[in-house]
Amino acid sequence: xxxxxxxxxxxxxxxxxxxxxxxxxxxxxxxxxxxxxxxxxxxxxxxxxxxxxxxxxxxxxxxxxxxxxxxxxxxxxxxxxxxxxxxxxxxxxxxxxxxxxxxxxxxxxxxxxxxxxxxxxxxxxxxxxxxxxxxxxxxxxxxxxxxxxxxxxxxxxxxxxxxxxxxxxxxxxxxxxxxxxxxxxxxxxxxxxxxxxxxxxxxxxxxxxxxxxxxxxxxxxxxxxxxxxxxxxxxxxxxxxxxxxxxxxxxxxxxxxxxxxxxxxxxxxxxxxxxxxxxxxxxxxxxxxxxxxxxxxxxxxxxxxxxxxxxxxxxxxxxxxxxxxxxxxxxxxxxxxxxxxxxxxxxxxxxxxxxxxxxxxxxxxxxxxxxxxxxxxxxxxxxxxxxxxxxxxxxxxxxxxxxxxxxxxxxxxxxxxxxxxxxxxxxxxxxxxxxxxxxxxxxxxxxxxxxxxxxxxxxxxxxxxx
Amino acid sequence: xxxxxxxxxxxxxxxxxxxxxxxxxxxxxxxxxxxxxxxxxxxxxxxxxxxxxxxxxxxxxxxxxxxxxxxxxxxxxxxxxxxxxxxxxxxxxxxxxxxxxxxxxxxxxxxxxxxxxxxxxxxxxxxxxxxxxxxxxxxxxxxxxxxxxxxxxxxxxxxxxxxxxxxxxxxxxxxxxxxxxxxxxxxxxxxxxxxxxxxxxxxxxxxxxxxxxxxxxxxxxxxxxxxxxxxxxxxxxxxxxxxxxxxxxxxxxxxxxxxxxxxxxxxxxxxxxxxxxxxxxxxxxxxxxxxxxxxxxxxxxxxxxxxxxxxxxxxxxxxxxxxxxxxxxxxxxxxxxxxxxxxxxxxxxxxxxxxxxxxxxxxxxxxxxxxxxxxxxxxxxxxxxxxxxxxxxxxxxxxxxxxxxxxxxxxxxxxxxxxxxxxxxxxxxxxxxxxxxxxxxxxxxxxxxxxxxxxxxxxxxxxxxx
Numbered sequence: 001x002x003x004x005x006x007x008x009x010x011x012x013x014x015x016x017x018x019x020x021x022x023x024x025x026x027x028x029x030x031x032x033x034x035x036x037x038x039x040x041x042x043x044x045x046x047x048x049x050x051x052x053x054x055x056x057x058x059x060x061x062x063x064x065x066x067x068x069x070x071x072x073x074x075x076x077x078x079x080x081x082x083x084x085x086x087x088x089x090x091x092x093x094x095x096x097x098x099x100x101x102x103x104x105x106x107x108x109x110x111x112x113x114x115x116x117x118x119x120x121x122x123x124x125x126x127x128x129x130x131x132x133x134x135x136x137x138x139x140x141x142x143x144x145x146x147x148x149x150x151x152x153x154x155x156x157x158x159x160x161x162x163x164x165x166x167x168x169x170x171x172x173x174x175x176x177x178x179x180x181x182x183x184x185x186x187x188x189x190x191x192x193x194x195x196x197x198x199x200x201x202x203x204x205x206x207x208x209x210x211x212x213x214x215x216x217x218x219x220x221x222x223x224x225x226x227x228x229x230x231x232x233x234x235x236x237x238x239x240x241x242x243x244x245x246x247x248x249x250x251x252x253x254x255x256x257x258x259x260x261x262x263x264x265x266x267x268x269x270x271x272x273x274x275x276x277x278x279x280x281x282x283x284x285x286x287x288x289x290x291x292x293x294x295x296x297x298x299x300x301x302x303x304x305x306x307x308x309x310x311x312x313x314x315x316x317x318x319x320x321x322x323x324x325x326x327x328x329x330x331x332x333x334x335x336x337x338x339x340x341x342x343x344x345x346x347x348x349x350x351x352x353x354x355x356x357x358x359x360x361x362x363x364x365x366x367x368x369x370x371x372x373x374x375x376x377x378x379x380x381x382x383x384x385x386x387x388x389x390x391x392x393x394x395x396x397x398x399x400x401x402x403x404x405x406x407x408x409x410x411x412x413x414x415x416x417x418x419x420x421x422x423x424x425x426x427x428x429x430x431x432x433x434x435x436x437x438x439x440x441x442x443x444x445x446x447x448x449x450x451x452x453x454x455x456x457x458x459x460x461x462x463x464x465x466x
Numbered sequence: 467x468x469x470x471x472x473x474x475x476x477x478x479x480x481x482x483x484x485x486x487x488x489x490x491x492x493x494x495x496x497x498x499x500x501x502x503x504x505x506x507x508x509x510x511x512x513x514x515x516x517x518x519x520x521x522x523x524x525x526x527x528x529x530x531x532x533x534x535x536x537x538x539x540x541x542x543x544x545x546x547x548x549x550x551x552x553x554x555x556x557x558x559x560x561x562x563x564x565x566x567x568x569x570x571x572x573x574x575x576x577x578x579x580x581x582x583x584x585x586x587x588x589x590x591x592x593x594x595x596x597x598x599x600x601x602x603x604x605x606x607x608x609x610x611x612x613x614x615x616x617x618x619x620x621x622x623x624x625x626x627x628x629x630x631x632x633x634x635x636x637x638x639x640x641x642x643x644x645x646x647x648x649x650x651x652x653x654x655x656x657x658x659x660x661x662x663x664x665x666x667x668x669x670x671x672x673x674x675x676x677x678x679x680x681x682x683x684x685x686x687x688x689x690x691x692x693x694x695x696x697x698x699x700x701x702x703x704x705x706x707x708x709x710x711x712x713x714x715x716x717x718x719x720x721x722x723x724x725x726x727x728x729x730x731x732x733x734x735x736x737x738x739x740x741x742x743x744x745x746x747x748x749x750x751x752x753x754x755x756x757x758x759x760x761x762x763x764x765x766x767x768x769x770x771x772x773x774x775x776x777x778x779x780x781x782x783x784x785x786x787x788x789x790x791x792x793x794x795x796x797x798x799x800x801x802x803x804x805x806x807x808x809x810x811x812x813x814x815x816x817x818x819x820x821x822x823x824x825x826x827x828x829x830x831x832x833x834x835x836x837x838x839x840x841x842x843x844x845x846x847x848x849x850x851x852x853x854x855x856x857x858x859x860x861x862x863x864x865x866x867x868x869x870x871x872x873x874x875x876x877x878x879x880x881x882x883x884x885x886x887x888x889x890x891x892x893x894x895x896x897x898x899x900x901x902x903x904x905x906x907x908x909x910x911x912x913x914x915x916x917x918x919x920x921x922x923x924x925x926x927x928x929x930x931x932x
Binding site: 013019021078079080082090091096099100102103112113114117120122123125126129130132133136137139140141142143144145146166167168170171175176177179180183189190191194207208209240242273274275302303305311315316317318319320325326327328329332335338339340341342343344345346347348351 | 479485487544545546548556557562565566568569578579580583586588589591592595596598599602603605606607608609610611612632633636637641642643645646649655656657660673674675706708739740741768769771777781782783784785786791792793794795798801804805806807808809810811812813814817
């Protein structure tokens with residue numbers, strides 16, 4: 001096709017698709033010339049065609065605009081209007097920005113909540129895929145019943161007995177990650193009147209998963225779970241209540257609940273008959289010593305739903321997590337999945353099954369723990385040297401994060417924005433996790449030591465300046 | 467472990483997990499003896515242990531029951547109660563039963579909406595997996611940005627130009643199937659006040675996807691889309707409206723809309739400014755001739771959202787579908803996915819990408835069409851011979867189904883239930899798809915010719931009896 005016709009066709013498609021809409025100024029001739037690597041004469045020719053067709057009009061000295069090219073009863077794209085009526089909430093602006101920049105490899109991701117590329121078990125995944133492909137011919141590949149791949153469910157149930165959770169495959173449902181598990185629980189069990197007691201700071205506060213309708217959230221400070229009783233006691237009249245807690249290597253603070261705190265939550269749950277969602281996604285990522293038992297292991301009446309995932313220990317992109325609950329709850333969740341998405345990808349489930357079965361998962365996590373210990377200590381060492389007068393932090397015993405509380409006069413929003421714009425460093429501010437202090441989340445899991453060193457020193461420069 | 471202790475431990479875990487609850491009668495001694503392949507003396511020993519522990523009690527002549535084994539403030543599992551408060555709806559009982567039995571290979575699945583195992587492209591899937599595993603080491607395997615695998619999105623955008631849909635990868639979002647795409651649209655764009663115009667009968671009526679809150683559904687008869695205008699005109703005062711339509715080889719009737727009917731829907735959509743969800747999942751499963759263009763190809767302002775999936779043409783268990791819409795809509799959907807499940811499995815997306823890229827998908831669907839034509843004609847031939855006085859049916863030009871309307875005096879519910887209980891044949895009744903006639907859905911896609919022949923003759927016997 002002749003180049004100017006091709007460009008005219010590109011612009012026409014943008015208008016027809018609704019991406020460029022009535023009244024919108026299209027990119028300048030210069031911008032279009034750069035985009036298509038042509039001179040401006042070619043762009044002018046394209047625009048003349050579209051003007052003749054009535055798709056655009058040009059205001060002298062102002063630019064070219066999308067015309068009201070349809071007949072009179074044309075009204076612009078209705079979907080945009082409906083977006084505003086919907087109950088679903090957009091992510092916080094900062095979270096949207098982080099989600100967008102996290103996909104950009106030109107940034108240093110010093111807060112990222114996932115394993116670095118060098119820590120992904122690529123070889124093990126490759127072997128697992130090869131094994132799966134050997135018996136792929138025997139698989140029906142049909143719609144499953146919403147519960148997930150039975151062999152994976154059996155294996156997960158068996159493995160959990162070493163954590164003190166005694167269940168069978170009937171108590172296991174496979175999800176597309178832990179957040180997805182929470183979403184299913186919200187859909188199946190919570191109502192718009194539910195009051196959620198959720199620990200804070202929390203990864204959950206960077207999402208809207210519990211902001212459904214006028215559902216209310218009461219935050220319980222992670223470092224003061226002894227207040228638990230009295231906080232819960234403030235809401236005696238409300239029937240529908242649930243507790244959300246991530247007891248092991250909390251995201252973002254890296255802290256864990258002690259066994260006493262877990263027991264106290266169980267007692268409170270029993271006394272007030274409040275069910276618990278236990279998000280235990282970082283359990284396998286311990287560094288110094290194996291964590292104490294999950295809350296689910298203390299459960300005596302099925303009030304605890306235990307969720308976890310392989311996103312932190314294998315890779316997020318395989319999208320495999322799980323829910324442990326009593327059979328009736330699992331049955332309800334499976335029914336919901338048959339209405340929402342018919343379960344998770346069988347390929348991912350089988351690949352994870354192979355990794356677990358042949359011991360590769362355990363070998364990989366053993367190796368992972370050593371590397372993460374080394375990287376954590378490396379980061380702590382730099383912090384000790386560079387930040388001792390500027391900030392305070394904890395020493396996490398597992399997980400991916402160090403939680404830094406900076407001195408009060410430092411403007412976190414400006415720090416976040418300057419690091420992005422001037423240094424291409426993505427540092428997640430604590431306020432997206434509900435923190436009201438001057439906090440940031442650092443991750444030793446994703447970047448190389450070199451980048452950890454480089455970015456911490458850059459961060460220090462900007463902290464010193466403010 | 468000694469056998470009776472093992473059995474006691476099994477029962478204890480059932481009670482602790484909440485699966486067996488206070489007041490429930492546990493299985494009889496005979497049932498337990500059968501289950502564990504032991505004699506009743508062993509079972510009696512196990513129960514004595516549990517009685518001593520206070521977990522169960524035995525009523526003479528009645529059986530053994532779960533005891534109120536905890537202290538007084540024990541109240542049974544709270545989750546069960548919360549299930550009832552939740553807004554989510556259980557599937558219709560018949561749909562639940564079908565979902566359950568569809569996973570049971572001992573049944574003949576004469577209505578099943580998926581390809582038979584022999585029609586799944588196992589070899590091609592295997593090759594695709596081998597190819598993917600070659601470059602698996604280069605992949606970050608991180609959280610993606612909710613849009614999906616960029617290469618797959620590009621390929622889908624390119625392929626759609628041959629259907630008259632001119633879009634770029636920015637207009638494509640990968641989902642976990644078509645139903646999941648609808649679910650995302652409901653979450654992101656519809657509200658509890660939305661009025662949905664949906665064609666009937668419809669697969670959608672066997673789900674609750676549009677039964678959110680007090681959302682209302684107006685059914686438009688598939689065989690009378692000319693009434694479209696007048697039906698839509700009955701609701702002039704309602705601002706939030708949307709149309710759901712599956713124009714190609716409708717599930718369950720196998721019918722398609724003509725190009726005139728599609729144009730008339732577009733006109734109506736423009737006149738009343740009602741956006742359209744076009745579910746085009748069976749488009750690639752044509753038998754006699756390539757279907758006319760989708761409604762999306764007639765769209766001039768981005769009001770049509772086009773969805774489809776590879777579940778019918780490759781395999782359901784890979785869970786890959788897609789949405790085509792304007793960039794702003796795609797952006798909103800991607801944000802929702804970052805709050806719900808962080809996108810679809812990368813492994814499945816890459817495997818599908820490989821299938822499409824190397825031509826295996828097109829070769830497979832070409833072969834598939836010939837086989838489905840043969841099986842459809844085989845089924846029609848039997849119907850002609852055996853059912854000409856008992857029922858009426860259409861000749862589908864694609865898709866998986868023949869829609870049978872049986873004579874009025876035949877009790878469909880009894881037929882459904884007798885075929886399950888006496889013949890292990892699963893025949894989906896039309897009422898689950900919103901049909902008010904005496905209808906059933908037959909599928910030529912799943913079973914072998916032998917089983918098609920066998921089950922149709924069995925069905926005839928039961929039809930004749932009633």
